Amino acid sequence: MKRKEKIENYIEEYSSKVIHTSDLNTTQGVTTKEIGAELTLDFNNVNRDCNQLHKEGVLIKVKQKPVRFFSRRQMEGLLRKPLSKDQLLVSSLADFLENSDPFKELIGHKQSLRRAIKKAKSAMIYPPNGLHTILQGPSGVGKTTFAQKMFEYAKQSGTIDCNGQFISFNCSEYADNGDLLFSHLFGHVEGAFTGANKEKEGLVSRANNGVLFLDEVHRLSFQSQEMLFQLIDKGQYRKLGSSNDFEKSQVLIICATTENLEEVMLKTLLRRIPVTISLPSLGQKDISEKLDIVDYFLKMESKNLKSSISITHECLKGLIFYNPSGNIGQLKSDIKMICARAYLEGHQNNSGKISIREEYLPDSIQKEILNSHNIPLFSKMNNYIIFDYLDDKNMAVEDLDEEAKKMKTFEFDEYIRTIMGTNAEKRMLHKSELLKFVDRGIYNNVQFALNYFNEKRGFKSTQQLQNNLSIYLQFLYERLRSDHFAVEFQENVLEDLDGLEISIAKMIRVCFEQEFFLKVPDQELLPIIEIIQNTIDEEKVSQRIPLIIIAHGNSTATSIASFVNELLGIKCCYGIDMPLSMPSSEMYDKTKELLKEVNTEKGALLLVDMGSLVNFSAMLAEELQINIVSIDRVTTALALEAGMKCSLIGITLEKLESYLASYSNYISRNSLSLNKGIDRSSEKAKPVIIVSCSSGTGTAQKISDYLKENYFQNELINQLEIVPLGEPFMFHEMERVIATIGTVDIKAPNIPFISMNDMMFGNGFNRLETIIFNVLNINLAEKSERSPVNSLVSLLKESLEVIDAEIVLDNLRKAYKITVDEYPFLDKNANFYVRYILHTSFLVERVQKNEILENESLSELKEKFPKQFQLIKSSVKHMEDYYSIEIPESEIAYIVEMILENL
The missing domain is CATH 1.10.8 (Helicase, Ruva Protein; domain 3)
Known part of the structure; x- marks a missing residue:
């Protein structure tokens, strides 16, 4: 066989397979590179032959990057009509469906009926003869019209014979006479009942190789339901009054009802109608x-x-x-x-x-x-x-x-500014009013994203925020699907942005794109971020518990407060310094005035260091008639933890006190039993390196130990202190911190951060060594030329207790490749790689030790992100086979969340 014939046959087979197994809205043909790889042919030869076949009218050419090809014959078979030569050059294969799709005639085919149509198409093209379907919905929503479009689509797709008929029957017409209804559907023999003078064919016979539409199917008698069950199950039935052999009919059944089928139909029949489609009301x-x-x-x-x-x-x-x-x-x-x-x-x-x-x-x-x-x-x-x-x-x-x-021309920038600048009470719309303007899918997706961050990150959304985001996304939806709007994808617009608002915006984008199959450019996230910030800023200020730090010294308290505010990116912390010369009465008055200025509706939290300041809270609470909690022995770690909790809008003073009490007790026990705190007895304070980790103090401690053993010589270690973030550490000692290392940047002012990825695979070690040598006045010529080898393996070896680090790493790299092949931009995210490897290796060990983590968002994640869920399940399949384990869905959900956070 000649090369050109091989290529033509391959594209023919590929196109046939795609038509029967895929959605042409997402499939765009095969590239010359893919053909060359499959047939082991030179790329240039394949490219030349494909273009020649296109010129000869054999192939459809899809103008994309890279260019793709599809079989003309297969497309003509699908559309059941010939294509002209000028139709063989298209921008998308979906263009053919757009022009011939019978569902396109329905108002709402891209809006409220979108999901129903997708489900209907899947049912109609399912091999070999389609799937029987029930349409549910109140009277007047268009069930009959929808069923007719399903029939037209099935004929167009080849599931139903081109001569097949659409036979419609309303079961309520004969509901009071069971025999007559049965006869109308299945026919009768002569003498079956009084007046049956001759044999008669039923509607089932007329619908052979076509569609039988049964409206108000809940009015069917049980006798008719049983025979319908026989027809669906075996393709055969008996006429009324017949005791002879069964009649045969190949018919696709579409039912319609306004009722709850569980109450009015046989369960044996319902089990054999696998597809249920709900149509929306007006x-x-x-x-x-x-x-x-x-x-x-x-x-x-x-x-x-x-x-x-x-x-x-x-x-x-x-x-x-x-x-x-x-x-x-x-x-x-x-x-x-x-x-x-x-x-x-x-x-x-x-x-x-x-x-x-x-x-x-x-x-x-x-x-x-x-x-x-x-x-x-x-x-x-x-x-x-x-x-x-x-x-x-x-x-x-x-x-x-x-x-x-x-709304029509999509000029909504001013509209959004109007929303954000209008009094919330005046603009607040009830959900039912909002859904007159906004697609329910948009509203539900915004609600899911906000609830997700409420549960996972302590974010407290408001109805106003829900409304504003829904309205904006409705306009965005209209604009993105408009033929007059050219989508521009600007690069690096989100590069310097971080924080909770950007994470929420990205989650909303993921939900929106999966719901509507529309790509949202990065620059469209900026208005979403702005809406979130503007809508909740005042709400945050009024609902947060104020944190007041009081400490002896000229700048201790204000420095701690400034650091906490800068690190968290919000103003929730206030500092009052008490110089040694200041009397306690003056400090009391300053604290009282500050409490009068801030919002204490939910109470106030005081963090103090010692002495008379400890007794302030009870006196201030009684005089000002407010709830105050006071905790002594303030540290930077405690202040930071308190600030993070105070920034949560929904937290109460009682919960805050309970949490911080256990937290401060834990810190005290840690420092006493482990003795890991800063060594304050030495005559000369040592430079400090802080180690951070998003997984907590325990993991940070493991990283600290690993750094000591793998990166520094003993004589160097003796001149430094490596401290896991979260241990006792006074703020005024921050001047001794020369660097932070870890998986999360704590953004300490003027202190360099080096990621664990850079330490293991980049120049992080050299950067750190340069910083240390400069601080300790060591000659740079003495710097070590070595860099850590197999650093990740070393860390895993020291941390894993059951499984072999090198073997699990090899398996994980395969799983990682499957993931990043789907999301290539993740492969450029070095921090994601380290997080993925560390998390998933510990996951495998947890499963082997039967220490499974639960995930409260499991069901919602599975429903909202089935594509990502299936991707991760597929990627870890070979690990399950290798270790003879089954990774539970709750653990899969955590990896899905990791991906979503980086989309």
Whole structure:
């Protein structure tokens, strides 16, 4: 076989496989590099042959980087129509589906119906004959129309024969006569019942090789349900009155119901209908979608009456916010009746005009006008809007007021500034009101992200923040899916940003992208961060417990307070210095005045060093009538821990006192039993290196021991002190700190930080050695030329108790490669690599020792991030096989969180 034929056959086989197993919205064809690797052919030859096959009309060429190719014959088979030669050059394979997708005709196919359509497509193309499906939803949501689109899609996909029919039957029509209903569905033989003079075929026979749609399926008799079960299970049935052999029929069944099927249908039947799709009510659709629906119905009436229709903006608003129990069906009927009344009025006064005014509206719609009077939609527009069936546009955008313009043309920067600058009480919307504007999926994803950080990081969100983010994301969604908006991806816009707000924004982006399959550029996170900061800043100030540090000395207390505030990035800590010359009464008065200035609604926390200051709290609490907790022997570590807890909006004074009491007792016991504190007895204070770790003091201690054993000679160690962060350490001794090392940068002012990754794999050791030699006045020529070899292995060897460090590291690198192949940018994040290896190696050992960590967010993470969950499960599969273990999902969830934090 010639090379060109091999390439053509390979692309043909690839395309056939993709069509039957993948979604063309995410698959874009095969590259010449992939073909060359698979067939062991030279890349240049493959490239030349593929372009030639495209010119000959054999292949579709997808203009991407890199260029991709797809079989023309397979695409024509999928679409069931021939392609012209000018259709063989496209920007995306999804373009073909966009132009032929029957679901595209449904209003809301990219909004409220998006999930339902995706599920329906999966059911219809499932080999070999599709999956039986139940459509659930209240009356009037369009279940019959949706079922028809499923049928058209199944025919287009080849699941159903091109000659197959869509047979529809409403089970309620014969619900009172079980035999007649059975006969209508399955047919009957002669003499089956009185009046059955001849044999008759049923709807099941007519639907052979097609779709049988059973509306109000809950009205089926149990006899009919049992026969339907037989049809689904074995493809056979018996006619009413027949005792002969079974009839055969290959039919795909779509059912529709408004009821809870568990209560009205046989469980044996329900188990054999594997797909259930819920269709949203009119009230669950956002404002832009409802506007499209109203627009469509008014255009239909305009076409029927062969005349344009004008409507006041108040009437239009009433129709948009109208949520009848009969949903879309009832809305259609009401609009028809309203137009009929307006047509009659125009006919009687001989004006020939059809003008819809409030008096033509039913009371229920007029009520919506009153309820929505404070919603600034169409508030400044011309009194009448014209709907004409000859006009292809949804609405005359130029007639809308400024706020509606922003919704349609996506100029929302000023809108966001308005949100942030408006009084919260005036702008607060109830959830039901907000969902008139905002897609429910957007609202739920924002809620998930905020709740996640509330549970994991102590972040306390507000309803106002939920509302503001939801509104912004709705506008972002509209803009990203607009044909008129060119998405620009700017680089490095988030490079210098850190903090909780950026983490929340990134989590929201992940949820948004997975929900809507839209890529959000980095620069679009900046308004989200700004909204979070502006919305919660005042809330934070008023809800935090003030932390006041009081200590003897000219600058001890203010220095500690300044350090805590700078490290946490917020002002939650206040310092009052007490020089030796200051009397206690003056210090008491200064503390009292400060307590009057700060918000003490939730109480106050005092950290003091010694002496008379310890007794201040009780006297101040009684005089000012506020709750005060006082803790003595203040240290930098204690102040930092207290500051972190005080910064949490939701914490109470009682919880704070309980936590800090156990924390300070732990520190005291540590310093007494381990004697790891700073050596203050030496005549000359030694330079200090602080070791930090996000996993806690215990891990920091292991890293400290490891550094001592692997990086420094004994004579050097004797001239230094290496202190794990969290041990007793007075702030005024910070001047002795020459560097911080670890997995987390504590951002101590003017003190260099060296990451563990740099120490192990970069020039961190040389940097540290230079700092030490300069401080100790050692000649730089004496610097060691060595660098640590296999540092990560050494750390793991000293830390792991059960498994071999080198073997687990080798296995972990394979798992890591699978992960970063999916997220290549993570491979550039050295800190992620170290965290991943350390965490996952200890994970394997924990599982072997049956010391499993639970994760409270497991179910939510699985639901929200199935792609990342499946990726990690696949990546660690070979480790499970090697160690004969099963890594529980709770441990998988922690790795998923690690990825999410770095997206």
